[in-house]
Amino acid sequence: MPRSSGPVRRAARPLSRHTRVADDFPHAQGGKVSPTSTAGALHLQGVSHSYGNHQVLHDVTLTCPAGTSTAIVGPSGSGKTSLLRIVAGFLRPDAGTVELDDADITARPAHRRSIGLVAQDGGLFPHLSVGGNISFGLPRGQRTRRRVEELLDLVSLTPDYASRRPDQLSGGQQQRVALARALGRSPQIILLDEPFSALDAGLRERTRKAVQRVLRSTGTTALLVTHDQDEALSFADSVAVLQEGSLRQAGAPEDIYSLPADLGTAQFLGEAVVLESYVSQGSAECSLGTVPLRNEAPTGFASLLLRPEQIAVTAPGRGVLGLVLDADYFGHDTTALVRIHGREEEVRVRQLNAEPLGVGETIGLQVTGTGVAYPP
Known part of the structure; x- marks a missing residue:
């Protein structure tokens, strides 16, 4: 050198x-x-x-x-x-x-x-x-x-x-x-x-x-x-x-x-939203509406996996209504725990660069992308 x-x-x-x-x-x-x-x-x-x-x-x-x-x-x-x-x-x-x-x-x-x-x-x-x-x-x-x-x-x-x-x-x-x-x-x-x-x-x-x-x-x-x-x-x-x-x-x-190969793996690798659903013809019907699947699953009841970033927050009147139970603001993103209207199911949502959500606020929820179904 x-x-x-x-x-x-x-x-x-x-x-x-x-x-x-x-x-x-x-x-x-x-x-x-x-x-x-x-x-x-x-x-x-x-x-x-x-x-x-x-x-x-x-x-x-x-x-x-x-x-x-x-x-x-x-x-x-x-x-x-x-x-x-x-x-x-x-x-x-x-x-x-x-x-x-x-x-x-x-x-x-x-x-x-x-x-x-x-x-x-x-x-x-x-x-x-x-x-x-x-x-x-x-x-x-x-x-x-x-x-x-x-x-x-x-x-x-x-x-x-x-x-x-x-x-x-x-x-x-x-x-x-x-x-x-x-x-x-x-x-x-x-x-x-x-x-x-x-x-x-x-x-x-x-x-x-x-x-x-x-x-x-x-x-x-x-x-x-x-x-x-x-x-x-x-x-x-x-x-x-x-x-x-x-x-x-x-x-x-x-x-x-x-x-993920199973729900255990899914829940370990990040926050998971798991909803009850019914699978038919490549889609799952759940409390958030009809969600297309990225995996093959038999017709019948199944657990549906989504990620919090897949659930978009909209104005009430668009999508499914939800009630904010808890919210956290991190600056770069906002997370909230939301109860789906008329259901006992709760989902975690995540928004990037968004204003904080208020506890008790009513919002709309829409699913983006596809889900994964796991038969019982």
Whole structure:
């Protein structure tokens, strides 16, 4: 990499774990970095595991294609952390196999798996500088200032960060350093263990976007574990829903949200409006009128799934009448709990950039889009 002061090149010097990077060390230009990933495809087949008599994973089969990101989302106790530990090699499954690029690594110890890990708190060594943390996991021949700078550049941090200590960084910066360290060994897959959960809302979103951008630019296969539904839907190419140790559904985020496999999955992945209905000829008749269906369902009674953003608020006299029971104003949107006129059913509605609704106000309700019917 040429120095800005002239055409002379210096040999890359080894970077010890405690070395502070000099101020005159050049900054990488144009994002030209050495390969950071040899993306691998991950395949889990029939993975089960128990702690004593308590089974936490039930016959989980999941594929993560090379170069893509997959989010495993589920509530506390769903088994997602145990599944991540099995992939990492920290836990041995009772049954099933773990394959990375068609190689069975089920019995391979963690240190012999080509896997990078970013923990919830970043996992940086507090007694080492940023440069020391990044170089710690590098092969001996790559522990150079140049390589550390390349990795810092990759996560949009300037060379001067190499001399800082972890306690001098924000939470988001710590996570980016942890990602740089994990990418340094060119792993086949990166595991992300709820890496954004300790950050405040604004920083969490910015850091998530930064990490997502790095993973996509390097073509790295990534497996994210999270309990945050919004995070899973916005971060990954594919989402896998894990509940009570079983894989309920896996697919593209938009498919998982708009066409959930069952009501339990639908209600976990966001606010759900569930109404009694009668299905006939591709439509469902409910208290809000006739709603076309996006799935096939047999004729007869069914639970109809809608999302709050599908229910438009109109002036009384248009659509079905409703009485506002409760309302919340968030600035960017307004939500309200509304009782449908003449029914015991209540629905949650959401409006973007709307004036707050008043409790006791009568409004009109109209459904937009299609619904999903689940027979009993």
